């Protein structure tokens with residue numbers, strides 16, 4: 203009996219995971235209701251519905267759009283849901299997505315330092331039954347890693363945002379959002395990186411326009427409902443993408459395994475609005491890297507699958523896939539997928 207119990211304990215996690223499916227979603231988008239986007243909630247939700255997304259948050263600036271009021275045209279897929287949310291748009295250019303809330307979250311918070319304002323976003327969102335994703339930290343160079351580190355109960359931030367003005371990759375004087383992530387993780391935060399669209403334009407298209415379809419998350423969950431998706435994301439059971447699709451991600455306590463889905467990636471890249479990130483150099487093709495504390499690269503593999511153990515003494519490890527591709531205009535574009543870290547220090 204003892205042996206059987208032990209066997210069941212070993213088998214159980216694998217069985218639970220095998221029931222989980224991948225769901226594609228976008229956590230950040232705008233509608234006409236904010237006054238500076240061009241389409242109605244129905245048109246915006248319809249765009250994602252018609253392109254095989256499974257969930258969407260209509261995250262309007264300081265407005266709560268009740269999903270029950272959004273009536274999609276035609277036959278609605280059973281595997282598409284709206285998760286209630288809002289973009290809490292407050293002082294000092296601090297914005298956050300309040301995910302899975304049951305009512306409007308206030309936004310008029312002020313504090314002498316930015317950590318205090320972010321903490322109030324988080325607290326108010328928790329009071330409304332939801333969870334916070336801190337948005338586009340480099341927009342207006344508003345938020346530094348040091349502002350985020352003291353914040354409690356914050357477990358997600360926008361690592362990649364598809365809006366053309368948010369400076370995901372920093373500049374000569376400011377770190378990229380990915381460097382900020384490494385700083386936060388190295389400081390001991392349990393924080394996951396989200397990719398989103400922050401789209402405002404569905405009627406006008408171009409590389410300088412804030413269009414949809416440029417940043418998304420793939421969430422591994424046993425069911426598709428607002429609570430299950432939110433819980434799965436809070437457990438790190440998702441990856442973020444700006445173009446690369448993965449077939450498999452295994453995050454155990456001691457290692458990460460990544461398997462790229464080349465066919466699905468090629469399909470994503472046929473999109474006319476997915477421009478990727480212009481990069482100066484790098485070998486074309488896939489590169490899988492594994493990154494530890496202080497942004498240290500532990501291992502790099504050129505290929506479509508790789509496994510990496512967390513080195514002894516490292517508190518965490520995360521995975522990243524880069525696809526470099528020559529574009530029609532002769533430049534090289536990069537497309538990414540980022541897995542969430544595994545932690546070995548019990549955080």
Ligand SMILES: [Zn+2]
Nearest residue numbers: 289297337338
């Ligand atoms: Zn914003």
Ligand SMILES: [Zn+2]
Nearest residue numbers: 230232289400
């Ligand atoms: Zn926004």
